[in-house]
Amino acid sequence: MIDLSTKYMGLKLKNPIVASAGPLCDSLDKICALEDHGVAAVVLPSLFEEQLNIDSESVDADLFRGSEASPESTTFLPDLLDYNLGPYGYLELIRKAKRAVSVPVIGSLNGVSPSGWIQYARDMEQAGADAIELNIYSLVSNPARTAVQVEADYYELVRIARENLTIPVAVKISHFFSAIANFACGLDAAGASAIVMFNRFYQPDLDIEELEVVPSLTLSHPSELRLRLHWVAVLYGRVRADLAITGGVHSAHDVIKGVMAGGSVTMMTSALLQNGLPHLGTVLRDLSAWMNEHEYESIAQMRGSMSQHKAPNPGAYERNNYMKVLSSYALRKPILQP
Numbered sequence: 001m002i003d004l005s006t007k008y009m010g011l012k013l014k015n016p017i018v019a020s021a022g023p024l025c026d027s028l029d030k031i032c033a034l035e036d037h038g039v040a041a042v043v044l045p046s047l048f049e050e051q052l053n054i055d056s057e058s059v060d061a062d063l064f065r066g067s068e069a070s071p072e073s074t075t076f077l078p079d080l081l082d083y084n085l086g087p088y089g090y091l092e093l094i095r096k097a098k099r100a101v102s103v104p105v106i107g108s109l110n111g112v113s114p115s116g117w118i119q120y121a122r123d124m125e126q127a128g129a130d131a132i133e134l135n136i137y138s139l140v141s142n143p144a145r146t147a148v149q150v151e152a153d154y155y156e157l158v159r160i161a162r163e164n165l166t167i168p169v170a171v172k173i174s175h176f177f178s179a180i181a182n183f184a185c186g187l188d189a190a191g192a193s194a195i196v197m198f199n200r201f202y203q204p205d206l207d208i209e210e211l212e213v214v215p216s217l218t219l220s221h222p223s224e225l226r227l228r229l230h231w232v233a234v235l236y237g238r239v240r241a242d243l244a245i246t247g248g249v250h251s252a253h254d255v256i257k258g259v260m261a262g263g264s265v266t267m268m269t270s271a272l273l274q275n276g277l278p279h280l281g282t283v284l285r286d287l288s289a290w291m292n293e294h295e296y297e298s299i300a301q302m303r304g305s306m307s308q309h310k311a312p313n314p315g316a317y318e319r320n321n322y323m324k325v326l327s328s329y330a331l332r333k334p335i336l337q338p
């Protein structure tokens with residue numbers, strides 16, 4: 001019997017597949033269906049700090065400005081209040097989900113300022129959340145702000161969350177950091193129980209006819225997994241925090257790679273949005289079949305086996321592989337035909 005179980009932030013999960021924050025987990029029905037199809041934990045969509053800071057007064061004031069207010073703001077604020085169920089609906093969803101399912105329920109907060117959301121994080125804990133994922137999605141466009149300042153803010157957010165909560169705190173980060181390994185160690189030292197790698201950066205497109213900046217959201221492609229594999233493999237064994245992979249996990253092979261790189265869990269959203277929830281069953285069956293065929297008894301046995309310090313060729317994760325990769329292209333079809 002193959003043991004698919006894994007531990008994530010001290011939580012015992014029946015397998016390494018977690019439904020990541022997003023529309024898959026925004027209602028009780030969907031969360032129950034995810035559990036029925038075999039998911040091991042759910043992360044609720046993020047509630048934004050801005051939603052918590054909007055009190056009814058500011059909404060009223062905005063609406064009161066009427067025609068003088070920009071069309072964006074009058075529609076934006078009320079929308080924001082309701083987005084992802086809004087602060088009150090969100091806590092209710094945690095409570096209901098905790099009563100209805102046995103898999104861990106992880107709340108997600110998107111906060112950028114140290115004090116904006118901590119009370120709400122406590123409310124999530126009280127509502128029964130098994131852990132909190134801090135989805136720190138800040139786009140630093142101010143040229144005066146340095147990388148050191150930005151990273152220090154992240155550490156501070158994690159420290160404050162750690163001090164105020166008893167449940168584990170995961171941090172979801174993007175890959176736009178110049179020294180990811182050092183940054184991850186800083187998050188670890190600040191008390192993060194897990195580092196979730198990596199948030200996708202939703203780049204807007206330009207409409208050159210209408211001269212507008214157009215928001216765009218595309219689902220992920222499995223090729224996005226490699227960036228995550230690389231950094232998880234490098235960090236495995238160097239941080240105490242668990243490592244979670246999000247971005248490009250579409251198949252059982254992707255789950256296996258994620259675990260072998262050193263991930264405690266792999267997360268899915270796009271693949272399930274594209275293929276429907278029965279895809280979970282396919283991935284789990286393929287995972288067991290592959291492990292059986294390759295004589296692995298447990299996820300624990302596979303974890304980190306291809307991480308940098310266990311890989312037969314640790315240099316494959318370093319600069320000395322760079323030249324090799326570039327030169328390997330030249331060995332393919334010649335660009336100029338003779």
Ligand SMILES: Cc1cc2nc3c(=O)[nH]c(=O)nc-3n(C[C@H](O)[C@H](O)[C@H](O)COP(=O)(O)O)c2cc1C
Binds near residue numbers: 044200217221
């Ligand atoms: C429609 C949509 C909504 C999302 N909402 C959130 C969110 O609220 N909070 C968050 O941390 N990530 C959110 N994500 C990101 C996913 O959790 C995940 O990290 C990302 O899609 C990469 O994983 P994937 O390749 O499995 O899709 C969202 C993704 C999608 C497609």
